[in-house]
Amino acid sequence: MGAKRKNLTFLKHRLYMLERRKTDTIVESSVPVDHSSSGTLRRSQSDRTEYSQKLQEKMAPPQAGPSSSITAPQESEEQLNTRMMAKRVKIIAELMQTEKDYLNDLELSIREVVQPLRSKEIGRFDVDGLFSNIESVHQISAKLLSLLEEATADVQPTMQVIGEVFLQIKGPLEDTYKIYCYHHDEAHTMLESYEKDEELKQHLRHCVQSLKKIYEEQGKPNLMDMGSLMIKPIQRVMKYPLLLCELLNSTPASHPDYKALQGALAAVKDINVNINELKRRKDLVLKYKKNDEDESLKEKFSRLNIHSIRKKSKRVTSHLKLLTRGERQVRDQTFNKEEKLFRCLEKTVKFCVKNISLSLQHLQDSMLLAAQSISELQDILHDKSDEENGYSERLSNTGNPCKSFVDQLDKLVLSPLSGLQTLFPGPQKLIQKRYDKLLDYNSSLQRSAGEELDLAKKEYEALNAQLVEELQVFNQAAEQIVVNCLHCFITLLRQTMCTALQLYSSVVVLVPLSSSSISEVQSQVMEEVHKLNFVKDTTTTTTFIERKLSFEKKKPGPSLPESPRQTESHRSKLLSTYGAESLYQAKRKCNATQEFDIDLYEGELVAVVEQKDPFGSTSRWLVDTGILKGYVYSSFLKLYNPAKVQKDVAENSFCDDDFDNISLFVSSRLPNDSSTRNPGHKRSDSSSSSHSQSEKPTINGTGTDSFHDMDDQHTFYAVYAFQARSDQELSLQEYQRVRILQFSDLSGNKEWWLAEAKGQKGYVPANYLGKMTYA
Incomplete structure (x- = not known):
């Protein structure tokens, strides 16, 4: 290192004396000077003056006199000060x-x-x-x-x-x-x-x-x-x-x-x-x-000599001593802190580049699938009339927000992080070299070698000071870049989601669902499906879903104040105000589930003001009850028919005489496999027969009120055997005696009753039950 070490030679004073003489400003003197012979080296004015004074002092003859020897020291000091000041x-x-x-x-x-x-x-x-x-x-x-x-x-x-x-x-x-x-x-x-x-x-x-x-x-x-x-x-x-x-x-x-x-x-x-x-x-x-790749094989072999081998062996020995704590180590807490932060930042940047790249790939795939799903949902939710209103054009003009997201993410996040990642190998090499110089310094401390110790100390301190100074700046800049990139990544994600929602909100009609209305919506959808001719004989699924969801609501929340009931004056007002085509009747009780919804009771009369809600959905209608106006689901309404009002009320109501005259011996009317009878059998087949039996007078010609007390009105018998299909249902044997706790489920559906038998409770189909009369 000694002879070959490069240094800034122009910083040495002995060489700059000559440079100063070359570049000094030339000040004209009163004494003529031969410039032709001086060349580029010329004396400054101060040097020429000093030279002339010394020459004159040497050439001047000494002044004789007796008094000169006495005043010589005093005059010499004054002359010296004068010459120095000049x-x-x-x-x-x-x-x-x-x-x-x-x-x-x-x-x-x-x-x-x-x-x-x-x-x-x-x-x-x-x-x-x-x-x-x-x-x-x-x-x-x-x-x-x-x-x-x-x-x-x-x-x-x-x-x-x-x-x-x-x-x-x-x-x-x-x-x-x-x-x-x-x-x-x-x-x-x-x-x-x-x-x-x-x-x-x-x-x-x-x-x-x-x-x-x-x-x-x-x-x-x-x-x-x-x-x-x-x-x-x-x-x-x-x-x-x-x-x-x-x-x-x-x-x-x-x-x-x-x-x-x-x-x-x-x-x-x-x-x-x-x-x-x-x-x-x-x-x-x-x-x-300097990278090892930049060196040729010849240069690498030229550096391999006895000195380098001895130096590396000393470093290995010193490293082992440090590991076994057999040698004290020179420590720099500032460097150790910055190096630890540098390692953390390196790992953070590496994982950010890797994970954000993978996230980008998955987001691209998912966003393409989401766009395809939206397009397919539009085909389901919109009919052909929407094409005439420009729906297809609006959907095609929405574009794909994924491309803009990918471009911005690459520009603002991935490119800065990838560029930052390429800057870490240089400091890593210097940190390793600094550790090598530290080992050399520790080894020299043990031997107390003078010149070798000074050289090792200077090289270690120079490299350590450079790293400490630059690592602090590098770490601050790298940390700021990482934080900014993460902020940009989160912001881009949020903006992309908002953009996608805004783009497709104009073409997507969202179904207004909430936790309180999910069961009602499911019931409405199933009911609409079962109105089709080819599924009318399999309505059990609808009632089963309604009954099951009603059973899950067995523990209701805090009760809300009951809405006012409709009176005859309100019905008369509606009949006189609206036409027959606008009048509808509630098929069953409807509870408000959203803002601006109203409650309806079974059989109430309403007038439809508008057959859609503010969002354009045709599943919610604006109705007038004569008391107030609000929205209800259209599946709860049916056209008002004055001729069948009384008949519908009679069919949908239950009295104490229902099912009174069903005999114990009606099993002869059962199908061959009564144990597996479908509980979804039409109400008109069994329930209507039960009603027809209840309309006939009893054997002794008296009503049931004269023979049974109040508890007997809740006691029924299984006309058919029924096998429960879930924990909410109750299995029944043929002719099994049950006690009815409630003549409907929680949603008001009267085709399913809550029964109790042998200490167990559950829902059973109403058309499987009948009352016992004795001949």
Whole structure:
């Protein structure tokens, strides 16, 4: 590492003394000088003055006199202070003059080179990368010059304080020049690549020629090429320690600026050291960041030697000692914290890219299926008349929100995360190399080797400091990117769902279902189906579903206030107000399930105002009961027929004399397999026969009220055997005695009764039961 290690050679003071001499501003002297023989190396005014004074002192003859020996020490001290103050004045003048010339160079560079190149907007030309923060360098130089002028204007030389100026501007000066020096190597490489391109080279040559012309007009033909222009800020920051050192040596110890100059000299030296250290850290990062794939096989073998083998074996030994806690380890808590966060972010980004990609694939499939399902549902829910109203056109114009979602997700989520994922391998390699340098440092600590320990310590601390500084910035940026991507992902999902709902809401008629109305809707649908001719003989399913759902409602919630009953005055009002085609009658009790719904009781008369609800659904009608208006389901209504009102009331009501005259010996009328008789047998077959028997007088010619008490009115016998099909039903044997607890189910359906037999309760079909009469 020692001999081959690269360093920023132009940062060393011994080499910059020559650079300073080359670039110093030429100040005309009263003494004629042979410029033809001086070449490019010319002395500054302060150096020529000092040289002339020393030459005159040597050439001047000594003054004789008896009094000269007595006053010699006192005169010598005064002369020394005078000469030092004279030199100090000249150095301050040189400092300010060279700063003015440097500021003028920066202004010309920005005006004649940077701004014209930037205004041309050449796509392949990176102006900011080539000149970095040269505008900031110009600003800090102008600030320094103004502070120097302020410190020297109208102030006696014995009271001028220059050191405070540099102490005041130390922070901004270091930050500005750090950035410029840090990027100078990349800028120089970029300049070399531009000079190989003929088109870009022409742009650069044109700017340099215009700048040379201005320098020639000002009498300063010292601009060689673009490289000498770009290196000026680096040369200038290296000259500050030299100038302040000369100024300190020319300042008497009793001068008020002496201590301030000492601090200023230390400050500018620290600036140069920090810039040099930053450059060295950058070189280490670039060296270790180089991928193994970039090296050829020959280069890999060239690095394999006894030294590398010995170094790797020491690292293995040190690593084993650390694992067995046999050796103390140098720890950096800040780095450990940032490294842990870095590992977590790496894993998070990796899983986000993987899982979001899979989610996108599944969402695409599901959204296509959902769109297809909506299209098919439209074919079911809408009839042919909707095509005339433009339904098909509206459906085709809705489009597919999936495509926009995929494009936005790729742009706002997947692309940033994938780009971030590619940035993790570089820091990973440096973290591993930092651990190797830590092992070397720990190994050197045990041997207490002087030069080797210093080298291992410097390399470890440089790489560790670089990683700590950059990992903090990287982790903050990566965390912000991940959070923003997740927010975008959630927002896109929500927007896609809302867009899909909005697009299809205009063509989809949603069935208004709720937990309280699901049973009623199911009953209505089944009832409409069973009105068809080819299923009229199998109505048991409908009544079974209604009975089952009613049984599940056996534990009702808190009771609501009962709605007002319809009276004859209300019915008369409806008959006189509306026509016969608008009058309907409730087939059974209807409970309100939604907002604006009303309750109806069986047999109540209503007038239909509108045969649809506000959403366009034809399953809910707006009706007038004579008391109030509201919506009810159309399946609960039937056309009003005045001629059959009395007959329907008689058929739908039960009295104490029902089924009185059914004999115990009616089994001869049963089918051959009575045990498997379908409980859905038509009511007109059994129930009507029961009613016809109940209409005949009893054997003894008296009513049942004179022979049975109230309990006997709830006692029935099974006319047919019945096998229960669920836990809500009750099995019956033929002629089995049962007690009726309720003559309907909870929905008001009177074809199913709640019965009790042998301590068990359940629903049984009403047309399977009859009352016993004795001959």
